[in-house]
Amino acid sequence: MNRGSEARVTVPAWRRWLVTVALLALPMTLLGQAVTIQLVDSDFLQGQGDQRHLRTEVLPAHRGAIHDRQGEALAISAPVDSVWADPGVLLDESGAEGVGQLAEALSLDAAALRDDLEAREDREFVYIRRHVNPSLAETVMALELPGVALQREYRRFYPAGEVTGHVLGFTNIDDQGQEGLERVYDDWLSGEPGAKRVLRDRRRRNIEDVERLREPDAGRDLTLTIDRRLQYVAYRELKAAVEREQAAGGSVVLMDPASGEILAMVNQPAFNPNRRSEISAGRYRNRAVTDTHEPGSVMKPFTVAAALASGRYQPDTSIDTSPGTLRVGRSQVQDVRNFGELTVATVLKKSSNVGAATLALDLEQGQIWSLLDRMQFGQPTGLVFPGEASGYLSASASERPIERATLAFGYGVSVSALQLARAYSAIAADGDLPTPTLVSGAEAGDPVSVMDPEIAGVLRRMLTEVTREGGTATQAAIPGYQVAGKTGTSRKAIAGGYAEDRYLSIFAGMAPADDPRFVAVVSLDEPSGDQYYAGPVAGPVFRSVMESALRLYNVPPDDTMDGETLTAAREVRQ
Secondary structure, eight states, X not given: OOTTTTSOOOOOHHHHHHHHHHHHHHHHHHHHHHHIIIIISHHHHHHXXXXXXXXXXXXXXXXXXXXXXXXXXXXXXXXXXXXXXXHHHHHHHHXXXXXXXXXXXXXXXXXXXXXXXXXXXXXXXXXXXXXXXHHHHHHHHHTOOTTEEEEEEEEEEOTTGGGGHHHHOOBOTTSOBOSHHHHHTHHHHHOBOEEEEEEEOTTSOEEEEEEEEEOOBOOOOEEBSOOHHHHHHHXXXXXXXXXXXXXXXXXXXXXXXTTOBEEEEEEESOOOTTOGGGOOHHHHSOHHHHOOBOOGGGGHHHHHHHHHHTTSOXXXXXEXXXXXXXXXXXXXXXXXXXXXXEEHHHHHHHTOHXXXXXXXXXXXXXXXXXXXXXXXXXXOOSOOOTTOOOOBOOXXXXXXXXXXXXXXXXXXXXXXXXXXXXXXXXXXXXXXXXXXXXXXXXXXXXXXXXXXXHHHHXXXXXXXXXXXXXXXXXXXXXXXXXXXXXXXXXXXXXXXXXXXXXXXXEEEEEESTTSOSEEEEXXXXXXXXXXXXXXXXXXXXXXXHHHHHHHHTTOOOOTTOOHHHHHHHHHHHO
């Protein structure tokens, strides 16, 4: 045996000490690190952990509902879920397979979704699809994809759909008002969102609500002057008329002349605010408020009112309209036929342009313009609504005879359907011009006196002849009631003059004539059927809407009442 192999290996003492110190130092280091973590750096490290797992979530506020005057819901917000994802987590842990599953569940293009997620991979929150139905939300969550979760939101629903679309407008996908009353009263309806702190796992799923930072403050409800029953009738009748007359569009406004409250306001074409993808700018504007036009003969009552106010004319004053034309400078005013000798009253009944022009040229310059200015044509009505048009009335009375003549029968001035309804409300309310309103309880201000009450009463009596035999609007008559109103059929202005085959047909009226409860204006834009005159085109729409209003509000008939019964009926209506 080798003697060297029998020699014992000797370990230097310093190595033993080094190993011993190292073994003792390791637990001391670990102990020191633990002390540092627990005592020195605890706040910092806790904060870092919280940043990775604690999140603050917005608690959406419930948007206030909108009701009609009877308390029926016109707009409500319901809770829905939206699907969102953390792109980094989803792509890293699920890859293309997970993205494909999510896309299939949501009926999305997988390649497009993956490209979108990759482009925003640095974000922690990306909406995948908003406002999904409950069953679809359940399907998505059943996939258990990392980084995919649901966010509770609210979606706006409009129970009446197209019927109230133009009045209410609509909200965007974030439940913010974009048009109509939703936009005007957005601050009132929207409320204040709340906030809460939640704990999430590594898949970005909420596993615990830590604390409520701020409770959401729900929006306030809004009550309108609109009566949904009358709104529906007006919508139905206008839509049928537009289709029957092959018109480009139309409007109906129904008002309470005493208060200025709008009971119905509809337009065609219409839109359904529940279908955001189908909404286009050409369909959602409220034409009754935003569109103006030269109204034609519906302005003749104001010409007659100016003539009566001058003291030179009475309802039975004779006016010669022969031979059915009137030369004014180098222009010519004409009637549809030669009416011959008329009275001031029958100028309205027959809608004589020559008769109205004769009155205007015989009055002092500016008398008709002055009345229209007092009626606030060419000015906003005071209704708070997006896009309201002011219309047009010249800044001063014209000295040109032809402009004075044409103003008398509704040319050289432009108005909206709402402005006409307001002006006729002044005739109905004994000369008091109201401020229109769509919101119940809104302070609209006191009516402005713009016409002598006696003249307003005389006008109403004369205008009843328009709907009787021999008048231009017998189709607007309502059995059992006196209806006062006026037709207007105007040519539409085009470049270089007026179109020969494009018309606007309007009927503006009130009932019961002796003590009007309602005023309505019906306009049809470019009727292209067999007829275009306002009587047969707009008159039936007025009759149906007004008849429904009188019936629903229990207004008793009055055209056959004696004085005592009529007084009692007035007391019932008041």
